[in-house]
Amino acid sequence: MQILTWLTPEDETYCAATPRAGRDTAIADRPADMPQGRYNRENGQWERVYEAPGPQDISLGEAERLWAWAEAQGEGMAGIILKALGL
Structure with missing residues (x-):
């Protein structure tokens, strides 16, 4: 079958x-x-089909600010993730 x-x-x-x-x-x-x-x-x-961004997603501007912060702090992606999570 x-x-x-x-x-x-x-x-x-x-x-x-x-x-x-x-x-x-x-x-x-x-x-x-x-x-x-x-x-x-x-x-x-x-x-x-792509899902629309949800309320937990960040905007492009917020992502750019996080990236600038991480570069100024000498942090990489892990630093961005920790900052976004508030840890």
């Missing part, structure tokens, strides 16, 4: 040997190097 990836009309994907409904379409499996993705019906390929 072969397991296929199926695409529903609502653009949801699932893996099964047979489709759940008659309108579901068999598609190529999502590439292994793509942990998150969306199948594009128009070009028949998987597209990468």
Whole structure:
């Protein structure tokens, strides 16, 4: 029995040997190097999907300030991580 990836009309994907409904379409499996993705019906390929930054993420400006602080202190990446964690 072969397991296929199926695409529903609502653009949801699932893996099964047979489709759940008659309108579901068999598609190529999502590439292994793509942990998150969306199948594009128009070009028949998987597209990468990126999560929006969350409240715990820092802005580019904050990252630049941390990098400048670390360079002034003679710290490397470990120093930045410790400062960001407040340790």
